[in-house]
Amino acid sequence: MAQPIIGIDMGGTSVKLGVCQGAAVLHRDEPIITSDFAGAEAIVAEMARRVAILRDAHPEVAAIGVGVPGFVDVKTGIVHELTNVPGWREVLLGRELRELTGLPAVAENDANCMGVAELRYGAARGLTDFLAITLGTGVGGAVFIHGRLYHGARSGAGEVGQMSIDYRGVEGPHGNTGALERYVGNKQVADRAQQLYADHGVSKSAEECTPAMMAAAAQTGDAVALSVWDEFTSQLACSLANCCWLLNPQAIIIGGGIAAAGDLIFGPLRQKLSAQLAGPFRDNLLVVPAHFKNDAGLIGAAAIAEDLARPH
Amino acid sequence: MAQPIIGIDMGGTSVKLGVCQGAAVLHRDEPIITSDFAGAEAIVAEMARRVAILRDAHPEVAAIGVGVPGFVDVKTGIVHELTNVPGWREVLLGRELRELTGLPAVAENDANCMGVAELRYGAARGLTDFLAITLGTGVGGAVFIHGRLYHGARSGAGEVGQMSIDYRGVEGPHGNTGALERYVGNKQVADRAQQLYADHGVSKSAEECTPAMMAAAAQTGDAVALSVWDEFTSQLACSLANCCWLLNPQAIIIGGGIAAAGDLIFGPLRQKLSAQLAGPFRDNLLVVPAHFKNDAGLIGAAAIAEDLARPH
Structure with a gap:
């Protein structure tokens, strides 16, 4: 059985978080409302705080995957720009989450996450x-x-x-x-x-x-x-x-x-x-x-992070 | 040094033939004028006749590559349809040339041939x-x-x-x-x-x-x-x-x-x-x-066929 992974799905107005295991969402957190926080750094800190709480309930969580609505350089982990979220330019999202949580973390474009969810568990199997x-x-x-x-x-x-x-x-x-x-x-x-x-x-x-x-x-x-x-x-x-x-x-x-x-x-x-x-x-x-509706982003982000959690 | 390969470049009105070695055209044949021949079968027979003549001058020729202006199913070798050459529908071009000449032969879309020429020897190296x-x-x-x-x-x-x-x-x-x-x-x-x-x-x-x-x-x-x-x-x-x-x-x-x-x-x-x-x-x-002008099709078709000539 796959290890549980935290999936994070950033949208224009809110950030959804959940603990995923394969195609199942084991646990859903309340969304983070983007406008409650001043800029990228504060949102990333809130993500890390939420991750810590989720890990209390699911200590076996092995990694974090984040889907973002914009361009992510997967080689460097840099989020270049989020069209609908002001203040997000050249953010090293994966690295920052790694440093704040100690867990392996990766960021990916949200549509790419959705596609991976469909390939692994949905209409594209x-x-x-x-x-x-x-x-x-x-x-x-x-x-x-x-x-x-x-x-x-x-x-x-x-x-x-x-x-x-x-x-x-x-x-x-x-x-x-x-x-x-x-x-x-x-x-x-x-x-x-x-x-x-x-x-x-x-x-x-x-x-x-x-x-x-x-x-x-x-x-x-x-x-x-x-x-x-x-x-x-x-x-x-x-x-x-x-x-x-x-x-x-x-x-x-x-x-x-x-x-x-x-x-x-x-x-x-x-x-x-x-x-x-x-x-x-x-x-x-x-x-x-597509097979997945609202959970495609969470499940796909977690699926992408799953590889990080595997022993090398 | 690569073995010589016969490259064939089919256009809407004529078919060019040459003996290629890497990016060099060692020998150029007169083009076949498509309208001189009644349909696909006659043109393929003429290609085979020309190949035999080219092999007299270059007996070390190891394979044939043909670029065609249309859809080729590379798995089956079937040329589905040539937009500008009447009578070319569902022609097993590679197999027919193999049977007529005894040489390994492969057909590929002409733009794909041009791209392969650029990748191997031209602007895309x-x-x-x-x-x-x-x-x-x-x-x-x-x-x-x-x-x-x-x-x-x-x-x-x-x-x-x-x-x-x-x-x-x-x-x-x-x-x-x-x-x-x-x-x-x-x-x-x-x-x-x-x-x-x-x-x-x-x-x-x-x-x-x-x-x-x-x-x-x-x-x-x-x-x-x-x-x-x-x-x-x-x-x-x-x-x-x-x-x-x-x-x-x-x-x-x-x-x-x-x-x-x-x-x-x-x-x-x-x-x-x-x-x-x-x-x-x-x-x-x-x-x-692109690096290559008129010879891109010949050189690329030959480059694609080169793999067929390698000992397995």
């Missing part, structure tokens, strides 16, 4: 060459090659959300025109729905236009909602087809909040992908929902 | 994770991961020319809207130049608007030509940035006819790529011309 995508506020991704997470030259591989679907399109966060996440992110879906309702003379609040609300509306045949998802799947299909042309994967695993919309997304997405791929890219391509 | 791109009638590509050519699930990886730069754009050959090669292919460059000249009240023939003519015109400051290359590099930068976001490569090696335009393309291309990539993707990224 048995696959070797695939992509894992998370749909949410932004769009994250992870690339798996020959059965292993692929990092590229500087640990950045898998940034599907930054890939362009229109070279003259909306500007992304890095000057990248047409960045996918500026079309299919949660907020963009809501904005687009509000705009389409307004075009039909209907005034709706942002809260009435969340992806979950739009999914429910589409189930009832609401024309605006259907149109929102039609655009959404066309835009997403474009980027996923690009990934297929470049990497010819066995599968694309899709997780995150919006993926919960299920067949509403997966049906049209598969059809639109098929319609724009050649045989060797289209035939046998799996496009499937 | 010493690199491990990079892309090789060929610009011509179409756009081909090859992906290298951990120092080796990457094929993906069904040998299709690297089809950069089919990747979309506009999800509502021009339709590509596989229903793929916005396919890069429908913007930056030789014919598309000429068409666009003719159109822009016409907008300026100038009538030019297609022959006056080839990429080579447009490169020359740009050197003299011709406004239309400059505008053509500005669009070209924006469109190409979009696709290459997409490759970078997904794979975070060390380098992009660019070959093919248009690449000969040199700084006219490479300067703006590097600048536009930098302007739309984040630090870990942009810093240290090499964007460089």
Whole structure:
């Protein structure tokens, strides 16, 4: 049986912590609310304090894995920048947690963690060459090659959300025109729905236009909602087809909040992908929902840290 | 010293043959003109006849490598389809050449051959994770991961020319809207130049608007030509940035006819790529011309076949 590992899943507003053993979350801690702490150092100190408490209950904990929403250099352990968490630039997160706790610790991009959770215990078991995508506020991704997470030259591989679907399109966060996440992110879906309702003379609040609300509306045949998802799947299909042309994967695993919309997304997405791929890219391509929901980050971060806990 | 290998480079209208030894072409045969022969079987028979003649002059030839402009399943050796050569569907090219010649023979996608030539002997020596791109009638590509050519699930990886730069754009050959090669292919460059000249009240023939003519015109400051290359590099930068976001490569090696335009393309291309990539993707990224020109296909096909010639 695998040793228990502490998984930490950093989001834009909160940090989730848990003790994991394989695909099971043995113990869940209260999340750390990022805004309660002044900057990276204070949050890392709070993480270490929480780790100490978790170890009192689970003294056999062997390592710590942290998933972060941004670029992590896995060679140096440096968290370069967290797009949505101010003050996080060039933080040696793994080393600092090691020094504060005495446990082996590793940091990794959150979408990479999600992909590893799916490979070890979820929808990608048995696959070797695939992509894992998370749909949410932004769009994250992870690339798996020959059965292993692929990092590229500087640990950045898998940034599907930054890939362009229109070279003259909306500007992304890095000057990248047409960045996918500026079309299919949660907020963009809501904005687009509000705009389409307004075009039909209907005034709706942002809260009435969340992806979950739009999914429910589409189930009832609401024309605006259907149109929102039609655009959404066309835009997403474009980027996923690009990934297929470049990497010819066995599968694309899709997780995150919006993926919960299920067949509403997966049906049209598969059809639109098929319609724009050649045989060797289209035939046998799996496009499937992720197995894990909210725990993917915790379980994946712990899975990545598991190797650190093994005796050498 | 490596044993001599016969390299065969299939194009849309002709087939080049040569005896290669490492990066050297020891002997060049007259090209086979595809239209002189009725279908795949007759061309393969002619290849075998030419191989026999080349072996008379070079009896130490140890294997045959063929680069083809289309999808090759490297596991089965089946050439699925050659976009620009009618009658080539599901041809067991490697096996047929083996049976006709008695030599080990292997078929591979032509852009993959070009990439292997660059890795072994050219601009990519010493690199491990990079892309090789060929610009011509179409756009081909090859992906290298951990120092080796990457094929993906069904040998299709690297089809950069089919990747979309506009999800509502021009339709590509596989229903793929916005396919890069429908913007930056030789014919598309000429068409666009003719159109822009016409907008300026100038009538030019297609022959006056080839990429080579447009490169020359740009050197003299011709406004239309400059505008053509500005669009070209924006469109190409979009696709290459997409490759970078997904794979975070060390380098992009660019070959093919248009690449000969040199700084006219490479300067703006590097600048536009930098302007739309984040630090870990942009810093240290090499964007460089291929070392090999017309011989890349021959030398690369031979390089791939070299492994077949080694004693096991």
